Amino acid sequence: MADLSCSFLGIKSPNPFWLASAPPTDKEYNVRRAFEAGWGGVVWKTLGSEGPPVVNVNGPRYGVIHGADRRVLGINNLELITDRSLEVNLREMAAVKRDYPDRALIASIMVPCEEEAWKAILPRVEETGADGIELNFGCPHGMAERGMGAAVGQVPEYIEMVTRWCKKYCSLPVIVKLTPNITDIRMPAEAAHRGGADAVSLINTINSITSVNLDLFSPEPVIDGKGSHGGYCGPAVKPIALNMVAEIARNPVTANLPISGIGGITSWRDAAEFIALGAGNVQVCTAAMTYGFKIVQEMIAGLSHYLDEKGLASVEDLVGRAVPNVTDWKYLNLNYVTKAEINQEDCINCGRCYAVCEDTSHQAIAVTSDRVYSVKEDECVACNLCVDVCPVDCISMRELAHGEVDLRTGKKVADYANWTTHPNNPGATAAE
């Protein structure tokens, strides 16, 4: 069995699966149950400054996007940071850490963008025995209206400044949690790096309205006839998160900055993908909020099995394995030619490949009167749409061999060549 134990910024945990700072980690009761279920670490629900805690709405706080069979694809929320007092949270954190010394316990913090505020809270957090701190620069709703959360995360200069304060007043590793509600994720990551962050974690939730109530004409969730944008998370946001993680991992400036991957991780496979794109560990929230804490058992078993299959001894061996293969479009091989191929034995003749190719792509699928579908290689541009929509996964892409004639272009498959040297590119450099 592969060893799943991790040391992220020197913080040890028996596995790379942490629960993200969110409703599931709001109090001792939940966190103890999470650790009992097998979670490797927990980022405690974000703490605020001392004094009267924030209040939450008392109507619904979550909206949802369902797939078939009401499968939860995405949830958005407008819950704020912890609405329990700082003292209670700190006391509970200390108790949990004392009882679970082998698990990672991270304190998420969000206080006003003033040095004094950070200076005040950091020593108190450190006293709990927490293993690190995570700066919540991500929450896009509610707190951002008060100049915190994403309001900080959207200004790289603020990120750098606050990170610096934290490094100054705290000896624990500092993880900066980034908001995806920004045009170029590399900028805030670089700012965190400049500020001395030990790691970044991403993504926080995405600004969203999940749906509109067509009777009340209000966004969901409806609170007394009104709604507000909330933070979107769950499987639906995973592709956005993966890209942002990859962008940071392959940016030379931040290439060595550890990443804690977050965003729609629902299974071991999702986790492995984040890790392969450079995440040193992962944080999970929506999957737990959909299925409960037990899912970590599948994640542990699946990742361990996968590492064994791949002959990898530890999670670390997987970290960043896919990063070298994330490249710019311009470097993609234009002489890599594939053609869709339908496995007639497995085909159930639903015709969806035909419908989408005929209506929305390249008219490259033929159909006979008895509903046999086949690919017209002289029309197929290998767009992959048929593969994507096939419900039984019976279409694959066949790679044309070097020298084989592409029936669409009439040209033989040649050596690697990309856009940078393509004759149609006005800025092309001469090919050797």
Add this chain to the structure above:
Amino acid sequence: MMPDSQLKRAAEPVAQTPFSPGIVSGRRTPDAYVEDFTDLSPPLDLHAVQVAADRCYFCHDAPCVTACPTGIDIPLFIREIATGMPEAAARTIFDSNILGGACARVCPTETLCEGACVREAAEGQPVQIGLLQRHATDTMMARQSHPYTRAADTGKSVAVVGAGPAGLACAHRLAMKGHKVTIYDARPKPGGLNEYGIAAYKMPDGFAQKEVDWLLQIGGITLVENWSLGRVGDGDLDGLRADHDAVFLAIGLSGVRALGAQGEDLEGVVSATDFIAQLRQTRDLSQLPIGRDVVVIGGGMTAIDAAVQAKLLGALNVTILYRRTRAEMPASGYEQELALSKGVRIIENAVPVALVGEGKLSAVECAYTRSGPEGLTITQDTFTVPAEQCFKAIGQVLGTLPEGPAVRGGKIVTDGAGRTDATRVWAGGDCTHAGDDLTVTAVAQGRDAAENIHTFLMEG
């Protein structure tokens, strides 16, 4: 074990049981009748509907649509259900098939839409099209509102003979187009086989009448009951042609094919259709007598419906005799399984050679058949099955042949549009050569004939 001497005989007559000899009623407890004659396939609840609808792949040129004789746009209506609009789905269904509610209940979906479903090919579990159709149509009909309105009156009038599925579908489509329609039906109630000929558990709670009432809300349709074509005092084809601009014959098959076996006139030998009609019109099924031993002859849906219902009425032994193999039975595998699951025995490759009894039927003498190059032959290998009742279900034929349209093989000849060779006379449903004796086919023929009649009437 109790010694024989201690076995007590029933001192007084008790209620009848399946073991009671003769043709008697009340073989089962009153509750058993209610329970077993309710919906064979109960409607899906809302959650199950959502799950079932989500399974549809929205196929291109969907095979289920091709398999539906009325060509209902099944992927579209399922998508409408999936997106929370069962009434829009119902409209999609009714646009093609105004008897979509009945068809959702009685169609052999396993051989039509669901048999063609790609998920049947993929997983052996088709999308539950029939039950989804029922959900949609039930939802709209529960509101008792009718989604169609009549076009302006054309001043034309059409006679529809027969208020079964073909006649009703034709009448509704004609009424929509603004024609005046009079439906003549020989029975006391409209609905045809839906009311008189389908197993009770496929259409409980008076659905056939509710559906007719709902359908007639279109307006412009007059229903004349207890009117039989050719019967003195009622009228004939010439009379209809004189009173109307066109005539649509949907008279079904009221005659029953004879067995040609000795003893067919014995008491207890009846047509399966008469048995089913009587059952359907019996309010309290505990009052309907049934034999202890029942033999049903035939291999179609009617044979299955008669056999299963005989069993549910409390018959001890019900045997279906079919002259060929089960694979060749017109009744689907699903229907056969239903019969077997209720305890009906199916004897393949056998025919009755004599019905035996003294005034009353007591047994059916049977012989095995052999199929060879010369066709089906009856062997000398015989056996006897005890029987107090025998239901004949070897096919129906036209009753009194209407004067006029050409008849071939005992059925009225029509062209693709439902037109007969008689002037201004169309026909559809089981009485025509084109039908396959399915409700849904009858609906398609009635609808299509109406379109053709409309074209004819408007062209003058």
